[in-house]
Each structure stands twice: as C-alpha cells, then as structure tokens.
Amino acid sequence: MAEHNIFGKEGEEAAVGYLEKQGYIIRHRNWRRGHLELDIVAFKDDELIVAEVKTRRNTDFALPEAAVDKRKIRRTVSAADAYIRYFQLDTPVRFDIITVVGEKGNFCIEHIREAFFPPMW
Template identity: 35%
Template sequence: MAEHNDTGRLAEELAAVWLSGQGYELMDANYRHGYAEIDLIMKHKGLLVFVEVKFRSGTGFGYAEEFVDSTKKKLLVKAADHYIFEKDWKKDIRFDIVGVYKDRTGTVNFRHFEDAFY
C-alpha cells in the first residue's frame, strides 16, 4: 500500500478515537458501496453521522474541508443512502468532515466541521 494510504488510514483511526472521546460511537469504518467509501460512520445523540476524514501535514495548501468537492459529496451521499437502506435507519443523519493536522513538531490536531454539506 502506498504511504499516503497508510497515512490516511492512520488519520481515520486517530479521528475515530478522538470522536469517541467526544461522545461519538463508532458504527462502521471504511464502508464501501461502488466507487464510494465512507471513512467513518458514527452515532451521536440519536444521529447517524457520516464522516469524511482528511489528513493535512499543514495548512499551506488549504484546509481539509476545501478538499471535499462536489463529486466526492455525491459519492458519499450515494453510499450513505445505501447504508441507511441496508441498516433500515429511520432517524436523522448528518455529514461531517474531520480534518487531521500534524504540525512541524508532530503534534496532531483536529478540526471538526459538523453538518458540512447536504
């Protein structure tokens, strides 16, 4: 696997642990449907939350939320629709983005964008 894939998986694991510490419950990770993949599916306060995780080693080229384009959003919604149908989920949902940032000293920080799109 390429190094960027390893970094992405590690960022997803870190985000899942961080979100769990914020009161979220992990339901599924790396859920695939067709060409779409949902990084994390969490439950929080009665909502099913679909989370796109983006890693950045700095902000010089922009913030994580800027890298979720309309095509990616459409794929996420399509996969989420399939998951909702598959699990027979009847309650509300939300789409979030979690940016995982590593600074020059190696410190990892998170930016959480709730209800980021849809």
C-alpha cells in the same frame, strides 16, 4: 501500502479516537458498497453521523476540507443512502468533515459539524 495511504489511516485512527472521546459510537469504518465508501459512520444523540476524514501534513497549499468538493459530496450522500437502505435505518443523518493536520502523535483535529447537506439533484 503506500506511505500516503498509511498516513491517511493514521489520520483516520486519530479521528476515530477523537469521536470516541466525544461520546460517539463508531458503527463502521471504511464501509463499502460497490464503488461507494464512507470513512466513518457513527451514532450520537439519536442521529447517524457520516464523517469524511481529510488528513494533511500541513495547510501550506489548501485547507483539507477544500478537498470535499461537489463531486465528493454527491458520492458521500449516495454512499450514505446505500448505507441507510442496506441497514434499513430510519434516523436523521448529519454530514461532518473531520480534518486531521500534522504528524502522528501530534495531530490537530478540527470537527466541522453539518459541513454539508445533501444536494438537490
């Protein structure tokens, strides 16, 4: 596995640990359906949370959340729709972004709740 992939997995691990400490129940990690993927799917307070995780070593060039552009939002919403249909869920959905910046063991985590809403196609 390439170094950047390993680093991304470390960031995801940190994000999952953070969410669990906050009382979230992790349903799935890296859930895939065809070419669609969801980083983290969790549940808390009768709400399904779809979290996109962005891991960076620093913010010298851009904030991690800036990588979640319109195209990524559309793909995440499509993947969430597939997830909801696949598991036949009937619950409110919230889309969050979790940024993980730094190095393993010394990550700074920011949880952006309701980071985006499904676009009106």
